[in-house]
Amino acid sequence: MRSTSRRGHWRVLLAVSLTLVLAVAVAACGDDDDDGGGGGGGGGGGKSMTLIAGVKGDEFYITMNCGAQEEAKKLGVSLDFQGPNEFDAAQQTPIVNAVAAKKPDAILVAPTDTKAMYAPIKQAADAGSKIVLVDTTLEDSSLAASQIASDNEGGGRSAAETLSKLIGGQGKVFVVNVKPGISTTDARAEGFEAGAKEAGLDYIGQEYSQDEPAKAASIVKSILAKNPDLKGIFATNLFSAEGAASGLREAGKLGEVKIVGFDAGPKQVEDLKQGLVQALIAQRPAQIGALGVQQAVNALDDKPVKEKIGTGFVSITKDNLDQNQDALYKASC
Amino acid sequence: MRALRGANFSVLPGEVVALVGDNGAGKSTLVKTLAGVHRPDSGEILFEGRSVQIGSPLEARALGIETVYQDLALAADLDPAANLFMGREVLRGGLIGKLGFLNNSEMHRRAAEAFTSLGIGLQDSTAPVATMSGGQRQGVAVSRAVTWASKVVFMDEPTAALGVVQTRHVLDLIRSVREQGLSVVLISHNMPEVFEVADRIEVLRLGERVAQLKRQDVTMEDVVGAMTGAIKQEA
Amino acid sequence: MSTATTPDEALPDEEVQPRPPWWQRFVTGSSTWIGLILVGLILVFSTLEYDSFVSASNARNVATDAAVLLVLAVGMTFVIVTAGIDLSVGAVLVFSGVISARLMNAVGGNDWGTILIGLAGALGAGLAWGTLNGFLIAKAKIPALIVTLGTLGMALGGALLITGGVDEREVPFKLIDTIGIGRVFDQIPYLVIIAFTVAIVFGVVLAATRFGRNTYAIGSNEEAARRAGINVDRHLVKVYALAGTLSGLAGFMNLARFGTTTIGGHNTDNLQAIAAVVIGGTSLFGGVGTVLGSVFGVFIPAVLQNGFVITGVQPFWQQVAVGAVLIGAVYLDQLRRRSQHQR
Numbered sequence: 001m002r003s004t005s006r007r008g009h010w011r012v013l014l015a016v017s018l019t020l021v022l023a024v025a026v027a028a029c030g031d032d033d034d035d036g037g038g039g040g041g042g043g044g045g046g047k048s049m050t051l052i053a054g055v056k057g058d059e060f061y062i063t064m065n066c067g068a069q070e071e072a073k074k075l076g077v078s079l080d081f082q083g084p085n086e087f088d089a090a091q092q093t094p095i096v097n098a099v100a101a102k103k104p105d106a107i108l109v110a111p112t113d114t115k116a117m118y119a120p121i122k123q124a125a126d127a128g129s130k131i132v133l134v135d136t137t138l139e140d141s142s143l144a145a146s147q148i149a150s151d152n153e154g155g156g157r158s159a160a161e162t163l164s165k166l167i168g169g170q171g172k173v174f175v176v177n178v179k180p181g182i183s184t185t186d187a188r189a190e191g192f193e194a195g196a197k198e199a200g201l202d203y204i205g206q207e208y209s210q211d212e213p214a215k216a217a218s219i220v221k222s223i224l225a226k227n228p229d230l231k232g233i234f235a236t237n238l239f240s241a242e243g244a245a246s247g248l249r250e251a252g253k254l255g256e257v258k259i260v261g262f263d264a265g266p267k268q269v270e271d272l273k274q275g276l277v278q279a280l281i282a283q284r285p286a287q288i289g290a291l292g293v294q295q296a297v298n299a300l301d302d303k304p305v306k307e308k309i310g311t312g313f314v315s316i317t318k319d320n321l322d323q324n325q326d327a328l329y330k331a332s333c
Numbered sequence: 334m335r336a337l338r339g340a341n342f343s344v345l346p347g348e349v350v351a352l353v354g355d356n357g358a359g360k361s362t363l364v365k366t367l368a369g370v371h372r373p374d375s376g377e378i379l380f381e382g383r384s385v386q387i388g389s390p391l392e393a394r395a396l397g398i399e400t401v402y403q404d405l406a407l408a409a410d411l412d413p414a415a416n417l418f419m420g421r422e423v424l425r426g427g428l429i430g431k432l433g434f435l436n437n438s439e440m441h442r443r444a445a446e447a448f449t450s451l452g453i454g455l456q457d458s459t460a461p462v463a464t465m466s467g468g469q470r471q472g473v474a475v476s477r478a479v480t481w482a483s484k485v486v487f488m489d490e491p492t493a494a495l496g497v498v499q500t501r502h503v504l505d506l507i508r509s510v511r512e513q514g515l516s517v518v519l520i521s522h523n524m525p526e527v528f529e530v531a532d533r534i535e536v537l538r539l540g541e542r543v544a545q546l547k548r549q550d551v552t553m554e555d556v557v558g559a560m561t562g563a564i565k566q567e568a
Numbered sequence: 569m570s571t572a573t574t575p576d577e578a579l580p581d582e583e584v585q586p587r588p589p590w591w592q593r594f595v596t597g598s599s600t601w602i603g604l605i606l607v608g609l610i611l612v613f614s615t616l617e618y619d620s621f622v623s624a625s626n627a628r629n630v631a632t633d634a635a636v637l638l639v640l641a642v643g644m645t646f647v648i649v650t651a652g653i654d655l656s657v658g659a660v661l662v663f664s665g666v667i668s669a670r671l672m673n674a675v676g677g678n679d680w681g682t683i684l685i686g687l688a689g690a691l692g693a694g695l696a697w698g699t700l701n702g703f704l705i706a707k708a709k710i711p712a713l714i715v716t717l718g719t720l721g722m723a724l725g726g727a728l729l730i731t732g733g734v735d736e737r738e739v740p741f742k743l744i745d746t747i748g749i750g751r752v753f754d755q756i757p758y759l760v761i762i763a764f765t766v767a768i769v770f771g772v773v774l775a776a777t778r779f780g781r782n783t784y785a786i787g788s789n790e791e792a793a794r795r796a797g798i799n800v801d802r803h804l805v806k807v808y809a810l811a812g813t814l815s816g817l818a819g820f821m822n823l824a825r826f827g828t829t830t831i832g833g834h835n836t837d838n839l840q841a842i843a844a845v846v847i848g849g850t851s852l853f854g855g856v857g858t859v860l861g862s863v864f865g866v867f868i869p870a871v872l873q874n875g876f877v878i879t880g881v882q883p884f885w886q887q888v889a890v891g892a893v894l895i896g897a898v899y900l901d902q903l904r905r906r907s908q909h910q911r
Contacts, residue, residue, distance in 0.1 A: 088833035097629035098877035408788035410855030420796035
């Protein structure tokens with residue numbers, strides 16, 4: 001009697017295992033990315049590229065991908081989009097490694113750490129893929145054909161200018177930053193600090209939100225508790241700005257304390273419309289993406305490549321929102 | 334909550350003593366105390382004339398006392414041999430043994446011997462005990478106690494959940510254990526069983542001993558009477 | 569008297585069946601099926617994307633990416649076999665990495681002596697947290713879920729306090745160069761060798777030593793183990809101490825690989841390790857499981873992620889797939905238990 005139940009038990013195991021493996025096969029074969037690239041690249045002379053974001057669900061990178069996809073279509077390139085769950089080197093590394101195994105013609109990547117991501121990206125470069133660094137960069141960027149990023153320091157200064165105007169030219173200001181070691185946000189914070197001091201503002205410091213909105217919110221609440229006369233906040237990226245606004249709302253200081261955020265995601269634009277945030281410094285992620293594809297194609301075609309490109313930014317307020325619709329970030333292409 | 338109030342108990346070498354009493358009389362508690370699972374608040378334990386402390390199951394084992402608990406105390410996911418040797422594993426010789434490596438083939442061999450000699454049949458001796466019938470599991474638990482005991486085996490309600498045929502096996506086991514020279518203390522509320530195997534009967538009521546009876550001198554009614562308090566013998 | 573024949577009546581004088589040979593025991597083992605699923609996945613991805621998926625460098629990368637989690641999963645196997653749980657592994661990993669980095673920087677230098685001091689620091693920190701876990705669980709009788717949740721917070725908080733929330737990014741270059749990215753025979757990364765050595769050593773301990781046997785006994789029936797004379801409290805302390813020490817080793821390996829303490833990147837390590845162990849056939853109820861199964865359980869999500877990226881599947885599907893495999897594994901465990909307890 002026991003032997004039959006064992007046999008039946010094995011049958012169930014077999015059925016479940018096969019189903020599992022088949023389901024994976026179907027998912028892998030049948031998946032049609034809405035960003036136009038299946039595995040293996042296009043046939044003929046089409047080039048294959050992958051864009052690796054710093055983090056998956058971030059509208060900045062999604063917009064970058066949209067811009068890149070448009071350019072890719074124009075140039076006949078097939079472009080994949082990948083990214084880790086969190087903005088972290090330990091999580092981005094397996095993805096870079098897997099992409100490297102595909103040996104795409106080019107990889108556009110936003111490194112999540114200036115040092116730690118060097119090894120895996122180098123490995124991909126050694127395997128033959130052209131590397132273009134987008135947004136963030138590496139300490140040793142010699143392996144890249146091109147680096148494209150916003151002039152983040154200038155952006156930070158612009159934020160200081162904007163904030164100064166909003167708070168009447170004087171008062172305490174604070175920075176909610178992301179994580180140390182990220183080239184872009186560090187540059188923004190530096191630019192802001194310099195600009196704020198030049199403008200005569202009282203710069204009281206910065207804290208790191210670890211790219212978590214909840215953390216940013218609690219940082220803001222603590223700083224307010226210590227400095228009830230705080231006048232302005234500069235948040236250096238999307239998640240930090242979101243969190244900072246939540247923090248102010250929870251502390252009941254919305255509108256009183258002015259926020260200038262970096263990045264113009266849908267939620268931040270909402271916040272801007274509602275007056276929770278007073279200004280947004282928007283980058284041009286779509287442009288970064290498009291330029292990345294362009295430069296990669298140039299590198300592959302042995303045409304001249306621009307080693308460093310700095311893209312600009314737009315200062316968006318409630319007043320000029322309508323004119324700057326195309327500068328806003330998208331949640332999907 | 335006091336389960337025992339000045340309970341007395343005694344067992345002589347080579348005899349089967351039945352410890353009876355109604356529910357809540359304190360039988361299991363008394364046995365667990367003597368097996369080292371519980372510690373008594375007061376009282377004395379004399380073993381072969383010496384006063385001893387039984388503070389843990391290990392100390393009871395060292396005296397040669399083994400127990401078949403009411404819940405069997407078997408590890409369901411381990412096989413019968415592993416259960417037999419739980420806490421007393423056979424290690425390999427030499428340096429490897431010192432590192433703790435088990436001698437599984439030896440344990441299986443000895444376990445097979447023990448089971449066969451006690452008439453317990455197992456279809457697959459590497460299967461976890463959980464796949465076995467209640468009677469087989471009981472057999473493993475009894476084998477374990479009997480294999481290791483050198484003086485006394487306590488059995489707490491060993492047939493409570495068993496069918497007729499399996500009960501027969503256990504009673505035969507008890508007799509063969511006695512024949513090997515060990516003593517058996519059998520807790521049971523099943524009078525016919527008691528009268529089948531026991532030499533003496535001790536009655537517990539509300540945590541105290543109320544009677545010590547020789548099985549051949551009494552009837553079942555006498556015993557039940559002592560259990561319920563109708564008859565009082567011990568001062 | 570009953571006249572019906574029951575299995576018991578048919579058997580009384582039969583000999584006990586001899587033990588099946590080792591290969592038969594292996595095939596019917598709980599980890600074999602998971603191994604087959606892993607092989608199946610590898611075959612599927614190999615068929616779909618042969619050139620990219622099947623290459624020494626890809627295999628090397630997958631193994632290296634999985635090495636740290638594998639070390640965590642080995643420790644977690646022991647814990648879960650005792651019917652316990654350890655949520656603090658990721659936090660202890662981070663804390664140990666921080667201690668190790670700080671020690672090495674304090675001592676200075678770029679030689680093996682410094683590196684060994686760093687290793688000792690990491691292992692010591694892990695051992696301390698693990699022993700604390702074991703003590704609170706075994707002696708103070710606080711549920712493992714609560715205790716390890718608490719030490720998770722304390723270890724992570726401790727790491728943040730020590731570093732001020734900023735990753736330690738100065739690590740002796742020799743460490744990164746040798747253990748971090750170095751390879752034996754220019755083929756197999758040191759990290760992979762360390763991870764597999766840990767798996768083999770402790771896999772053997774669990775399967776063939778008294779320590780392993782006691783672990784199973786306690787997980788299967790703690791009270792029975794106590795009554796059999798096993799010192800359950802002391803054993804549990806050792807098991808959690810082992811998990812903690814291995815977390816410390818994982819922290820050191822992580823530091824060697826990335827050259828930074830990656831404080832923010834290990835928040836889900838505990839769940840990943842638990843998932844790997846459960847997928848590998850270890851039961852959350854204790855008493856059943858193998859290190860080999862956990863090895864398979866670590867590689868199934870790793871291969872899934874690698875294969876999905878290579879075949880261009882939407883990243884979010886990976887999480888769906890791993891979740892489904894996990895539920896499937898627990899369901900199979902339930903089936904097996906139910907069929908056993910039918911009598």
